[in-house]
Amino acid sequence: MRTSRSSFRARLAAFLTSAATTGVLLAAGAPAAHAADTPLRDLAAAKGKVIGTAVTGSKLTGTYGDTAGREFNALTPGNAMKWGSVEPARGTFDWAEADRIVDFAEAHGQQVRGHTLVWHSQNPGWLTNGTWTSAQLSRLLNDHIATEVGRYKGRLAAWDVVNEPFNEDGTYRETLWYNGLGADYIAQALTAARAADPSAKLYINDYNVEGVGAKSTALYNLVKSLKERGVPIDGVGLQAHLILGQVPSTLQQNIQRFADLGVDVAITELDIRMQLPATEAKLAQQAAEYKAVMNACLAVSRCVGVTVWGFTDSDSWIPDTFPGQGAATPYDENYAPKPAYHAIAEALGGTTTPPPTGACTATYSVTGQWDNGFTGQVRISCSGASLTSWKASWTFGAGQRISQAWNASCTQSGAAVSCSNASYNGSVPDGGSVTFGFNASWSGSNPVPTVTLG
Numbered sequence: 001m002r003t004s005r006s007s008f009r010a011r012l013a014a015f016l017t018s019a020a021t022t023g024v025l026l027a028a029g030a031p032a033a034h035a036a037d038t039p040l041r042d043l044a045a046a047k048g049k050v051i052g053t054a055v056t057g058s059k060l061t062g063t064y065g066d067t068a069g070r071e072f073n074a075l076t077p078g079n080a081m082k083w084g085s086v087e088p089a090r091g092t093f094d095w096a097e098a099d100r101i102v103d104f105a106e107a108h109g110q111q112v113r114g115h116t117l118v119w120h121s122q123n124p125g126w127l128t129n130g131t132w133t134s135a136q137l138s139r140l141l142n143d144h145i146a147t148e149v150g151r152y153k154g155r156l157a158a159w160d161v162v163n164e165p166f167n168e169d170g171t172y173r174e175t176l177w178y179n180g181l182g183a184d185y186i187a188q189a190l191t192a193a194r195a196a197d198p199s200a201k202l203y204i205n206d207y208n209v210e211g212v213g214a215k216s217t218a219l220y221n222l223v224k225s226l227k228e229r230g231v232p233i234d235g236v237g238l239q240a241h242l243i244l245g246q247v248p249s250t251l252q253q254n255i256q257r258f259a260d261l262g263v264d265v266a267i268t269e270l271d272i273r274m275q276l277p278a279t280e281a282k283l284a285q286q287a288a289e290y291k292a293v294m295n296a297c298l299a300v301s302r303c304v305g306v307t308v309w310g311f312t313d314s315d316s317w318i319p320d321t322f323p324g325q326g327a328a329t330p331y332d333e334n335y336a337p338k339p340a341y342h343a344i345a346e347a348l349g350g351t352t353t354p355p356p357t358g359a360c361t362a363t364y365s366v367t368g369q370w371d372n373g374f375t376g377q378v379r380i381s382c383s384g385a386s387l388t389s390w391k392a393s394w395t396f397g398a399g400q401r402i403s404q405a406w407n408a409s410c411t412q413s414g415a416a417v418s419c420s421n422a423s424y425n426g427s428v429p430d431g432g433s434v435t436f437g438f439n440a441s442w443s444g445s446n447p448v449p450t451v452t453l454g
């Protein structure tokens with residue numbers, strides 16, 4: 001199928017997808033296929049644990065969708081279920097992205113963690129700018145919970161009912177809810193959520209509560225008193241937005257003390273950020289720290305599992321919020337698994353074959369997909385090695401056919417594709433990369449092939 005560049009661009013804008021990848025290597029001339037690792041979700045399932053990711057609904061196609069569906073057994077909408085997303089104007093609801101994520105999860109046999117019902121942030125302007133009596137606030141809270149939890153009744157595994165209720169010193173955060181209703185807004189929200197969906201596990205979720213400290217102790221005391229009062233509370237979410245080198249040494253002990261209260265614990269938003277650029281040493285340290293977090297959860301039977309806050313560095317909140325920092329997730333921004341990915345797999349009992357250092361790798365991505373066409377990209381990167389010419393080959397698994405290529409010369413014979421460098425981009429220096437692209441047709445499915453560099 002031929003596609004003009006301009007119509008491709010228009011379609012790309014409408015159907016922008018990101019890409020997952022398959023990486024393959026070549027060190028010193030000998031092609032070494034990267035053995036397909038067992039998906040994380042299969043490893044986690046064998047241990048009865050959740051391995052989840054936050055997702056952006058609009059991106060759940062192409063390689064992003066393939067990876068989210070293949071590797072994770074739980075999804076959390078990163079933003080789609082927040083009040084400001086679902087009810088931007090009072091009484092006007094937009095469930096499109098949230099529905100899309102829940103539908104995707106069901107189609108892929110994944111759990112959904114609802115996030116989040118009661119928070120001080122990402123609320124609609126009509127709510128935060130309004131002046132409300134406590135009776136009105138109370139009604140708004142109950143109605144919101146009844147509507148949103150009711151919509152997904154029976155379909156969600158858990159809800160982050162209340163998000164981030166504490167200050168760092170363990171006092172209550174002064175929010176719209178706290179100021180209007182007092183600390184009992186928390187019990188009220190939990191009670192309303194239980195009434196709207198008796199089968200969903202109800203959580204309080206916060207950050208900087210991973211280790212034992214003033215804030216986590218306040219959360220502990222709250223959960224204890226809610227249990228004593230008979231308020232429905234099933235679990236605590238430890239977000240775990242961590243900084244490289246600062247994984248709390250008391251993480252497992254802290255998880256255990258919550259478990260001993262008789263509630264579940266989930267690591268709900270794990271990422272481990274670093275000052276950029278990411279070096280091999282930092283990525284190795286990050287891998288060890290991902291493994292330590294996994295192990296702390298795996299050591300406590302009531303720790304249900306770990307969710308990462310975005311699985312790829314191209315879909316992470318970190319660079320926007322902490323300028324100069326990033327590389328916080330298990331996949332790089334080209335969807336190549338990082339050492340952290342392999343560390344998660346190992347913690348879950350997998351045996352992985354991490355790429356050797358000193359190699360050139362080829363990473364295949366679907367960067368745009370529409371009707372029956374798509375644009376693909378292959379990036380060839382070298383680290384500790386270099387190339388003076390290259391050839392990237394793969395076999396299309398579902399009848400895809402290349403119609404045009406740029407920055408490489410490609411031939412296709414049956415399902416076999418072979419692309420060689422152009423006259424100007426054969427050389428890939430140590431630490432450098434080149435990319436080439438192509439347009440191709442697909443129908444039915446568009447699986448990502450494994451590329452061999454040779």
Ligand code: 9MR
Binds near residue numbers: 079122163207239317
């Ligand atoms: O990942 C979310 C990001 O896209 C939003 O811009 C941000 C706004 O605060 O919220 C992010 O998710 C947050 C989550 O809902 C609660 N814990 C902290 C997360 C990172 O800010």
